Amino acid sequence: xxxxxxxxxxxxxxxxxxxxxxxxxxxxxxxxxxxxxxxxxxxxxxxxxxxxxxxxxxxxxxxxxxxxxxxxxxxxxxxxxxxxxxxxxxxxxxxxxxxxxxxxxxxxxxxxxxxxxxxxxxxxxxxxxxxxxxxxxxxxxxxxxxxxxxxxxxxxxxxxxxxxxxxxxxxxxxxxxxxxxxxxxxxxxxxxxxxxxxxxxxxxxxxxxxxxxxxxxxxxxxxxxxxxxxxxxxxxxxxxxxxxxxxxxxxxxxxxxxxxxxxxxxxxxxxxxxxxxxxxxxxxxxxxxxxxxxxxxxxxxxxxxxxxxxxxxxxxxxxxxxxxxxxxxxxxxxxxxxxxxxxxxxxxxxxxxxxxxxxxxxxxxxxxxxxxxxxxxxxxxxxxxxxxxxxxxxxxxxxxxxxxxxxxxxxxxxxxx
Amino acid sequence: xxxxxxxxxxxxxxxxxxxxxxxxxxxxxxxxxxxxxxxxxxxxxxxxxxxxxxxxxxxxxxxxxxxxxxxxxxxxxxxxxxxxxxxxxxxxxxxxxxxxxxxxxxxxxxxxxxxxxxxxxxxxxxxxxxxxxxxxxxxxxxxxxxxxxxxxxxxxxxxxxxxxxxxxxxxxxxxxxxxxxxxxxxxxxxxxxxxxxxxxxxxxxxxxxxxxxx
Numbered sequence: 125x126x127x128x129x130x131x132x133x134x135x136x137x138x139x140x141x142x143x144x145x146x147x148x149x150x151x152x153x154x155x156x157x158x159x160x161x162x163x164x165x166x167x168x169x170x171x172x173x174x175x176x177x178x179x180x181x182x183x184x185x186x187x188x189x190x191x192x193x194x195x196x197x198x199x200x201x202x203x204x205x206x207x208x209x210x211x212x213x214x215x216x217x218x219x220x221x222x223x224x225x226x227x228x229x230x231x232x233x234x235x236x237x238x239x240x241x242x243x244x245x246x247x248x249x250x251x252x253x254x255x256x257x258x259x260x261x262x263x264x265x266x267x268x269x270x271x272x273x274x275x276x277x278x279x280x281x282x283x284x285x286x287x288x289x290x291x292x293x294x295x296x297x298x299x300x301x302x303x304x305x306x307x308x309x310x311x312x313x314x315x316x317x318x319x320x321x322x323x324x325x326x327x328x329x330x331x332x333x334x335x336x337x338x339x340x341x342x343x344x345x346x347x348x349x350x351x352x353x354x355x356x357x358x359x360x361x362x363x364x365x366x367x368x369x370x371x372x373x374x375x376x377x378x379x380x381x382x383x384x385x386x387x388x389x390x391x392x393x394x395x396x397x398x399x400x401x402x403x404x405x406x407x408x409x410x411x412x413x414x415x416x417x418x419x420x421x422x423x424x425x426x427x428x429x430x431x432x433x434x435x436x437x438x439x440x441x442x443x444x445x446x447x448x449x450x451x452x453x454x455x456x457x458x459x460x461x462x463x464x465x466x467x468x469x470x471x472x473x474x475x476x477x478x479x480x481x482x483x484x485x486x487x488x489x490x491x492x493x494x495x496x497x498x499x500x501x502x503x504x505x506x507x508x509x510x511x512x513x514x515x516x517x518x519x520x521x522x523x524x525x526x527x528x529x530x531x532x533x534x535x536x537x538x539x540x541x
Numbered sequence: 542x543x544x545x546x547x548x549x550x551x552x553x554x555x556x557x558x559x560x561x562x563x564x565x566x567x568x569x570x571x572x573x574x575x576x577x578x579x580x581x582x583x584x585x586x587x588x589x590x591x592x593x594x595x596x597x598x599x600x601x602x603x604x605x606x607x608x609x610x611x612x613x614x615x616x617x618x619x620x621x622x623x624x625x626x627x628x629x630x631x632x633x634x635x636x637x638x639x640x641x642x643x644x645x646x647x648x649x650x651x652x653x654x655x656x657x658x659x660x661x662x663x664x665x666x667x668x669x670x671x672x673x674x675x676x677x678x679x680x681x682x683x684x685x686x687x688x689x690x691x692x693x694x695x696x697x698x699x700x701x702x703x704x705x706x707x708x709x710x711x712x713x714x715x716x717x718x719x720x721x722x723x724x725x726x727x728x729x730x731x732x733x734x735x736x737x738x739x740x741x742x743x744x745x746x747x748x749x750x751x752x753x754x755x
């Protein structure tokens with residue numbers, strides 16, 4: 125479980141986590157005294173037990189009281205959020221944020237769980253994270269004691285010889301180092317049981333997310349249909365009407381003025397070619413034929429051939445594991461938009477598109493060698509993509525430092541076809 | 542000249558048959574799917590096969606795959622692929638399936654029967670017929686990176702027509718100039734783009750397409 129250094133770091137982190145709780149500070153002081161005493165140090169507290177028994181519940185009560193003061197609830201929330209983050213970073217147990225959006229803290233059940241954790245839960249778990257550091261600390265003090273205070277026989281250790289004290293110290297340090305990562309993990313899991321969103325909170329959030337994305341999907345679907353209707357109405361439909369009129373006029377002229385009739389027929393033919401052209405563009409915007417024929421990777425390859433950028437495409441998609449049609453379509457149009465963005469804004473000459481499909485997750489990365497500085501909050505394009513991907517629980521991450529390169533990663537959850 | 546047709550829409554298949562017959566072609570087979578086309582080609586090889594990209598049963602790129610398969614089976618068999626839309630990707634695949642006797646046109650091109658029949662003849666004789674839209678997109682892509690900026694506007698026009706597969710005579714007629722003028726333009730284009738000159742019309746087309754596609 126990692127090197128000696130990692131273990132030492134785990135012990136230190138445990139100590140740091142303990143310090144995030146008022147009771148923890150008290151416990152560490154107490155343990156320090158115990159260590160001193162067992163090492164035969166000069167401080168001997170007759171009322172040690174009393175101190176422990178009084179200090180712990182007292183600090184718990186103080187913490188509980190403090191977190192109930194309305195002004196302090198924001199501070200509590202920040203502290204607990206820090207613990208959540210550290211549980212992810214240090215203990216390897218990421219904990220999701222449980223708070224309800226738009227609900228005052230005092231009415232949010234998560235606040236009560238936070239308070240409970242800070243006052244009682246974390247105090248009970250303190251021993252877990254402090255123990256490894258304490259073992260190491262006692263071991264070190266024993267070691268130092270054997271060197272510095274050789275004259276004073278430490279009564280707490282078995283045997284009195286310097287050698288046995290040394291062995292004991294080393295054993296304690298080893299035990300501390302051995303247990304540190306495990307204890308840290310255990311602390312993380314216990315913290316998760318209290319601080320993670322409860323099942324019902326998780327569901328509530330899911331429902332809120334789904335109803336929001338559903339609204340957006342319906343809205344954009346309706347807007348899309350309106351656009352198609354308008355395009356058909358102003359384009360192909362209008363041209364067909366004009367064509368019918370032109371053909372009618374040609375029919376009337378054909379006997380008296382064949383030359384004029386012929387000109388009208390040619391006009392009608394050109395009109396039908398234009399109508400076809402417009403329908404083709406419209407179809408491409410609804411569902412590109414290559415996408416239907418060949419799937420996502422080939423459709424993006426075809427897209428790449430149509431842009432002036434040099435695009436390098438790598439993909440592990442194959443026909444057998446094609447994502448479902450709606451996912452393919454959403455991914456295609458997202459890539460289409462990103463490539464258009466790159467051509468328009470990035471001042472790039474090359475782009476790399478990488479498509480991966482693993483474990484029901486479609487991951488597409490578009491990277492360019494342009495000038496960078498793309499801000500997802502400013503452009504509506506990236507936000508639009510994000511909204512459309514949200515319907516598939518998809519997410520979009522943008523990395524675009526000034527000077528480039530820009531890299532956009534999309535992840536879309538999808539079941540295979 | 543003998544033609545086999547694979548097109549699933551009855552009206553279009555019928556229209557093509559009648560138009561080609563009116564221009565003196567003999568139709569060896571008019572079928573509505575890829576397998577039937579391959580069988581017909583084996584039984585009675587025509588001078589050229591006209592194939593729709595989208596055919597049953599899958600209604601995806603069945604016709605394109607049938608065309609590539611037919612050329613593998615019978616190298617050099619001229620194939621003219623028709624489609625409701627054109628893709629550079631598909632044009633590349635067709636061109637990669639062997640040199641000569643390849644056409645790739647939008648279905649709209651049948652509106653102009655003279656031009657269309659000319660394209661069918663050209664493909665049947667081992668030439669090339671690329672849709673103007675494919676070429677326009679190729680040119681747009683190459684204009685984007687500036688590699689065509691050495692050409693004059695007139696030379697670019699000639700280049701586009703050349704890439705479609707037209708001969709000097711056809712280009713001259715289209716641009717209403719003399720054949721000598723066209724020859725001068727083409728020589729200049731090949732020099733400026735550093736391409737190998739060739740007297741063979743089709744080799745010239747393929748060199749231009751390879752340059753644009755590169």
